[in-house]
Amino acid sequence: MPKTSLAYVFVILKGMAMGAADVVPGVSGGTIAFISGIYQELIETIDKLDFGIFKVWKKEGIKAAIAQYNLKFLGSLFLGVAISILSLARVISYLLESYPIVVWSFFFGLVLASILYIGKQITKWDIATIVALIAGVAVAYFITIAVPTEAPNAWWFYFVSGCIAIIAMILPGVSGSFILVLLGSYGMVLGTITDAQDALLTRDWSLLRSAIWKIILFALGCIVGLKLFSKILKWMFEHKKQITLAVLTGFMIGSLNKIWPWKEVLSTRIDRHGDEVAVEAKSILPSSFDGDPQVLYAVIFAIVGFALILLLEKAAGKKKVYAD
Numbered sequence: 001m002p003k004t005s006l007a008y009v010f011v012i013l014k015g016m017a018m019g020a021a022d023v024v025p026g027v028s029g030g031t032i033a034f035i036s037g038i039y040q041e042l043i044e045t046i047d048k049l050d051f052g053i054f055k056v057w058k059k060e061g062i063k064a065a066i067a068q069y070n071l072k073f074l075g076s077l078f079l080g081v082a083i084s085i086l087s088l089a090r091v092i093s094y095l096l097e098s099y100p101i102v103v104w105s106f107f108f109g110l111v112l113a114s115i116l117y118i119g120k121q122i123t124k125w126d127i128a129t130i131v132a133l134i135a136g137v138a139v140a141y142f143i144t145i146a147v148p149t150e151a152p153n154a155w156w157f158y159f160v161s162g163c164i165a166i167i168a169m170i171l172p173g174v175s176g177s178f179i180l181v182l183l184g185s186y187g188m189v190l191g192t193i194t195d196a197q198d199a200l201l202t203r204d205w206s207l208l209r210s211a212i213w214k215i216i217l218f219a220l221g222c223i224v225g226l227k228l229f230s231k232i233l234k235w236m237f238e239h240k241k242q243i244t245l246a247v248l249t250g251f252m253i254g255s256l257n258k259i260w261p262w263k264e265v266l267s268t269r270i271d272r273h274g275d276e277v278a279v280e281a282k283s284i285l286p287s288s289f290d291g292d293p294q295v296l297y298a299v300i301f302a303i304v305g306f307a308l309i310l311l312l313e314k315a316a317g318k319k320k321v322y323a324d
Contacts, residue, residue, distance in 0.1 A: 008073070008076045009076075011038065011073055011076040011077050011080065012077070012079055012080040012083075013080060014032065014033070014077065015076065015077040015078060015079060015083075015084070016081070016084040017036065017080075017084070018033055018077070018080070018081050019080060019083065019084025019085045019088065020084045020088050020092070022081070022085065022176050022177055023085055023088055023177060023190075028171065028176065028255075029081070029170070029176065030170045031110075031114045031252065034114070034117075034118060034248075035114060035117055035309055038077070040237075041070070041073060042077065043170070043233055043234050043237070044234065045069070045073060045074050046074070046226050046227065046230040047230040047231055048069060048070070049069055049074075049227070053065050053069050056069075085193065086197070090194060090197075093190065101261045101262065101293070101297070101298055102261075102297050102298065103301075105261045105298035105301040105305070106302065106304060106305040107259050108259050108260065108261060108302050108305065109302030109303060109304065109305030109306035110305035110306065110309055112305075112306060113305070113307075113309035113310060115249060115252045115253055115256075117309060118245060118249050118252065119245075119249040121245055122242055122249065123242070128242075129246045132243045132246035132247045132250065133247070133249055133253075135250060136246065136247040136248065136249065136250020136251045137250040137251075137254040138250075138254065139254065140250065140251040140252070140253070140255045141255075141257055142254075143179075143255075143258075144257040144258035145257070145282075155213075155214070157185060158185075158188075158192075158217035158218045158221065159217045159218070159221040159224075160183075160221060161180055161183055161188075162217070162222040162224075163221035163222070163225035164179060164183065164221075164225065165177070165179050165183075165221075166221070166225040166226050167226075167229045170226065170230075170233070171233075171251065189218060192211050192214045192215060193215070195207055195210075196208060196211035196215065199211055257283055261298050262283065262284050262286050262288075262289045262293060263282065263283060263284065264282050264284045264288070264289075265281045266281055266282060286298070
């Protein structure tokens with residue numbers, strides 16, 4: 001059944017929510033897609049997209065190509081993601097720097113509720129499912145404690161970063177932005193976006209061309225990564241749904257270490273703006289935190305994040321993303 005114009009507005013809003021999540025290291029846009037009920041359509045649309053679209057376009061026209069390949073949905077979703085990333089890149093960076101405990105508490109509650117939502121869809125618990133869950137927890141946890149690398153300042157690395165990060169971004173429980181942190185390219189990519197914005201304001205066309213070229217390379221990497229991985233993910237959901245859900249649930253449980261609000265910084269580095277930023281940090285109890293732990297605010301915002309997922313679940317009609 002064709003979507004109404006209002007339905008596409010909601011798709012844009014869901015895309016904006018995905019984009020906002022993807023900007024934050026430790027939170028997955030795939031989780032938002034899963035909870036909001038568009039995950040199946042997203043994976044199937046990406047999987048179906050191929051060069052055959054040009055044949056349909058040539059023979060039947062652009063409207064037929066758009067309808068057959070569900071491009072209104074995909075375009076609306078990615079428009080929302082782009083709007084969110086471009087508009088929230090500075091805001092999220094500011095909030096994480098100025099109100100870290102409150103922001104991480106909000107996302108902790110959000111991910112915690114997401115774990116319950118995805119986990120309860122596992123209807124068959126056996127040895128394979130339990131092993132998959134444990135493996136997912138272990139992999140995600142070790143990713144959170146891995147030491148970020150230093151990114152090479154090369155054009156090809158933008159493409160590689162996009163290819164790898166987008167795979168994580170569409171996996172519930174795996175943060176694409178945190179993968180960028182581990183690759184050492186998070187600041188590089190986020191800085192390129194802000195460089196493009198600054199270049200437009202100051203009319204620095206040389207800087208703008210350079211930034212746009214890097215963004216295009218990153219976007220091309222995202223497209224390639226999406227196309228390659230969507231087939232694998234679609235097959236996993238269709239043939240190994242219970243194990244896949246268990247792995248994704250494990251990913252989300254393991255990722256909680258990354259978004260725990262109270263951290264002790266173990267090592268730092270100087271970023272490209274000359275500011276000192278944390279490289280390694282470990283989770284600690286609020287009582288051991290050096291400074292005001294803001295426990296009350298942390299609890300309140302964690303509850304808000306938790307409640308937001310419940311509202312998204314209700315809005316999505318509590319539909320399962322894949323039929324058994």
